[in-house]
């Protein structure tokens with residue numbers, strides 16, 4: 001008998017369903033070039049994804065995870081990034097191996113599914129559509145859909161209400177400490193991917209209920 005027998009499952013986007021860092025890096029570096037500043041590269045950008053694009057742009061400008069750029073710099077940079085990412089939302093991004101099979105398994109097993117991301121809705125929707133996975137989800141909550149985003153529990157609680165499922169009977173699947181903290185605050189169980197983005201830190205340090213190397217492992221983890 002499995003420890004995890006949820007009645008509903010919410011899934012994070014970047015670092016969980018899709019490796020979006022190649023497109024995000026392209027846009028960060030093109031933005032920096034337009035500003036006459038140095039490229040940051042994929043290894044750095046990988047550690048900066050997960051708190052929304054505003055925060056990514058701020059991190060790119062200062063070249064590190066924590067801290068704030070000059071506000072005038074940011075006001076100049078942000079619209080450039082938006083323009084670039086609108087043209088490069090899915091040119092280089094790929095669904096991770098096993099994800100489609102995992103989604104099909106969860107759908108066929110009857111789990112209501114939702115996608116909860118900190119990515120802005122104007123990018124989430126076309127990315128999910130392009131990857132051909134939008135229709136798996138009964139609800140999609142982006143970083144700007146509600147007044148607060150992960151690690152706040154609000155998007156998770158909202159989705160649980162949408163499906164009429166108690167948080168204690170709900171599961172989040174994500175890749176970062178924001179997913180773990182949002183899930184814990186909401187009263188959800190949490191499974192994390194080992195391959196995602198967690199600011200350069202092993203997600204096991206956040207003590208999720210389980211860690212998976214591929215969505216195909218969900219078949220056994222969710223088996224009753």
Ligand SMILES: O=C(O)COP(=O)(O)O
Pocket residue numbers: 012013014015049050051052053116117118119120176
């Ligand atoms: O940082 C982002 O824009 C999105 O990150 P998430 O999909 O992992 O929530």
Ligand SMILES: [Mg+2]
Pocket residue numbers: 012013014015016050174175176196197
């Ligand atoms: Mg993520």
